[in-house]
Amino acid sequence: MALTTRRRALTTLGAALAGAVALPATDALAGERKHRPRPLWRAHAHNDYEHPRPLLDALDHRFGSVEADIFLVGGQLLVAHDPVDxxxxxxxxxxxxxxLAARVRANRGSVYRGHRRPLQLLIDIKTEGSSTYLELDRHLKRYKHLFTTYAHGRVLPGPVTAVVSGDRAARTPLAAQTVRRAFYDGRLADLGGPAPASLIPLISDNWTLNFTWTGVGAFPEAERQKLRGIVRTAHARGQRVRLWATPDLPGPARDAVWTELLAAGVDHVNTDDLAGLEAFLDARRTA
Structure with missing residues (x-):
């Protein structure tokens, strides 16, 4: 073989070997992106702070919404379900x-790397609403780039959207602000009312006060249509829906209710069982 021919052959072989070495690394990176588990945006961690690792357990299970109850005590916002705790x-x-701020910094601007959709932080106020909200507002202002912000009629998305629930007196000071880093959790009484989604992006209510069915037997058709009507009305106004006090013990009744919630388009499914809801949603390939 001539020298030039040998050089060409070696060059071709080298390029082939380089490609063989490079491709698996590229494929592995692409595979990691492709198979990275998606966040479960419809999963809501009810009373999230009662888990062994508040927030972190919910994020490990890829939840899109977490709930924290707060008490205003001596200028501090303490997290607990009852005063004794x-x-x-x-x-x-x-x-x-x-x-959350540390995670967003580590993930280049989002709670879940590669996903720009905000995590919902539902903050349930247990003490007097107006004074507690004003202190909450001072806390949220310390994290100016973390939270979705309402500013002079515009909503500017951030990595986390804070929604205030609990004592209803919080609504007055919140609604009066022209710039705020929190939104309000409405009730079914607010559905179809004058308040826009820029104030009330979420409609929440107690399942047991509005539906008789708890997953045993057939879902009454009138109640199914009522549920779907609630979701349609909320979605038409850009609002999301959450229903609490749904069955949460593992078994067919809970699965039946969760199935109907998903079929109706309910945006947040409530649970204390993080692994159970994660498995349920993954089995149905729904976010």
Whole structure:
């Protein structure tokens, strides 16, 4: 073989080997992106702070919404379900705000890397609503790039959307602000009312006060149509729907209710069972 021919052959072989080495790495990266589990945006961690690792357990299970109850105590926002459980070390800032800010920094501007959709942080106020909200607003202002913001009629999306629930007195100071980093959790009484989605992006209510069915037997058709009508009305106004106090013990009744919620288009499915809802949603390939 001539020298020039040998050189050409070696060059061709080298290029082929380089490609063989490079392709698996490229394929692996593409495969990682392709197979990275999607966030479960419809999964809502009810009373999230009661899990062993508040926030972090829900994020490990890819939940799109978490709930924290807060009490205003001596200028601090403490996280607990009942006053007897209050602990000065368990603050909204230490359990939620700081960890979320750190995660967003690490993930280049989002809670779930590669997904720009905001995580919902539902903050349930347990003390007097007006004063507690004003303190909450001061806390949220410390994280100016973390939260979805309403500013002079425009909604500017951020990595996290804070929605205020609980004591209804919070609505007055919140609605009066021209710039705020929180939104309001409406009730079915607000459905179809004058308040826009820029104030009330979420409609939540108690399942047991509005439906008799708890997953045993057939879902009454009148109640199915009522549920779907609620969702249609909310979605037409750009609002999302959440219903709490649904069955949450593992079994056919819970699965039946969750199936109807998904079929109706309910946006957030409530649970204390993170692994159970994750498996349920994954089995149905729904976000």
């Amino acid at each position: 209050l602990d000065p070390a368990r603050t909204l800032e230490s359990l939620y705000l700081e960890p």
